[in-house]
Amino acid sequence: xxxxxxxxxxxxxxxxxxxTWTNVLGANKELRWFTSNSAGLSTxxxxxxxxxxxxxxxxxxxxxxxxxxxTGLGVLGSxxxxxxxxxxxxxxxxxxxxxxxxFASAPITTAYxxxxxxxxxxxxxxxxxxxxxxxxxxxxxxxxANAFGRVVSAGAPAAAPSNDxxxxxxxxxxxxPTAGANWLTNYQGLQGDNDYITFPSTPAAxxxxxxxxxxxxxxxxxxxxxxxxxxxxxxxxxx
Amino acid sequence: MLDTLRTxxxxxxxxxxxxxxxxxxxxxxxxxxxxxxxxxxxxxxGLKELRIVCPNGQVGVLGKAGGGDRVLQFKVxxxxxxxxxxxxxxxxxxxxxxxxLPAGLATFFVWDYKERRLIGPVLDNVYSMQVYGPIPNPxxxxxxxxx
Numbered sequence: 001x002x003x004x005x006x007x008x009x010x011x012x013x014x015x016x017x018x019x020t021w022t023n024v025l026g027a028n029k030e031l032r033w034f035t036s037n038s039a040g041l042s043t044x045x046x047x048x049x050x051x052x053x054x055x056x057x058x059x060x061x062x063x064x065x066x067x068x069x070x071t072g073l074g075v076l077g078s079x080x081x082x083x084x085x086x087x088x089x090x091x092x093x094x095x096x097x098x099x100x101x102x103f104a105s106a107p108i109t110t111a112y113x114x115x116x117x118x119x120x121x122x123x124x125x126x127x128x129x130x131x132x133x134x135x136x137x138x139x140x141x142x143x144x145a146n147a148f149g150r151v152v153s154a155g156a157p158a159a160a161p162s163n164d165x166x167x168x169x170x171x172x173x174x175x176x177p178t179a180g181a182n183w184l185t186n187y188q189g190l191q192g193d194n195d196y197i198t199f200p201s202t203p204a205a206x207x208x209x210x211x212x213x214x215x216x217x218x219x220x221x222x223x224x225x226x227x228x229x230x231x232x233x234x235x236x237x238x239x
Numbered sequence: 240m241l242d243t244l245r246t247x248x249x250x251x252x253x254x255x256x257x258x259x260x261x262x263x264x265x266x267x268x269x270x271x272x273x274x275x276x277x278x279x280x281x282x283x284x285g286l287k288e289l290r291i292v293c294p295n296g297q298v299g300v301l302g303k304a305g306g307g308d309r310v311l312q313f314k315v316x317x318x319x320x321x322x323x324x325x326x327x328x329x330x331x332x333x334x335x336x337x338x339x340l341p342a343g344l345a346t347f348f349v350w351d352y353k354e355r356r357l358i359g360p361v362l363d364n365v366y367s368m369q370v371y372g373p374i375p376n377p378x379x380x381x382x383x384x385x386x
Binding site (some may be wrong): 003004007024030102103104107112163171174194198199202205232233234235238 | 267
């Protein structure tokens with residue numbers, strides 16, 4: 001009975017010093033990436049520009065928070081075009097839930113290939129499957145994340161993760177930040193039920209709160225071509 | 240349509256919405272349905288059976304004398320960057336087999352919303368559940384399990 005009325009994925013469209021949290025979860029909302037800050041803030045999803053695969057694995061530096069098909073804001077863009085990825089901008093993204101629900105276990109941050117939340121074949125060249133030549137011998141997802149070890153009511157992050165994301169980051173199965181004011185030491189690949197991040201504890205019942213995360217996308221020369229629409233997800237249980 | 244639904248009995252509404260629900264049966268009182276109370280307020284004394292009723296008509300039954308303090312129930316869901324927002328993936332009921340909690344062995348039934356089928360009874364460990372993909376260890380305190 002006690003599911004949440006609202007769980008949102010929010011991106012910071014302000015600045016690291018003065019965040020503005022913009023929800024990208026729901027109808028016609030999207031978090032998009034491009035290799036420059038020139039993809040536009042009023043580009044319809046169907047017209048989103050293609051990016052050319054790089055000669056070696058590298059980051060896709062600019063993220064856009066779209067709240068309607070052709071209405072967007074730059075992530076960390078102070079209401080303008082996005083700012084290039086920097087690990088120092090540690091207030092980039094967060095999950096936000098209301099006080100209606102009660103978690104039955106620690107929530108998980110991961111990503112699935114489609115809304116069917118199906119399995120992922122490691123190393124298949126897809127954006128989440130990764131490729132052994134690009135993302136490590138045990139192929140990791142091109143989409144990486146870091147996560148903070150406590151909810152905002154216990155203290156928001158005040159410093160960046162010690163290590164920036166790299167294309168080969170990832171650990172098989174679950175990783176958890178140490179409980180408290182800690183980021184993961186290294187980023188984790190988001191690969192469905194293969195590789196994911198588990199919050200270090202069960203958040204308090206019927207208490208609105210937020211969980212800070214960082215999302216970093218990579219591209220590589222062996223990545224499959226096409227339109228990639230991974231589904232960033234909070235997997236959770238409730239009573 | 241929604242107004243019409245509201246006039247129907249709860250069990251019919253759940254079925255029409257494709258939702259599963261739990262029922263607790265007692266030795267000394269009327270059954271309690273999912274919509275009667277929150278799980279953590281469920282009376283445990285005299286509980287003899289926990290059932291999951293599935294939208295396809297299947298029913299999973301877990302029973303054991305004095306098992307009230309060993310039953311658990313939760314749902315698995317996702318909130319995702321997709322138009323639908325949130326969705327329930329599975330409904331889990333379980334009963335710890337071993338009174339010594341550190342062992343954690345339990346019998347589970349799972350209604351799989353994606354496959355539209357009831358899984359179980361399945362023996363699994365509450366501390367490393369694989370019955371429905373990887374699920375972090377349930378918080379037994381939240382679930383009302385008394386060590």
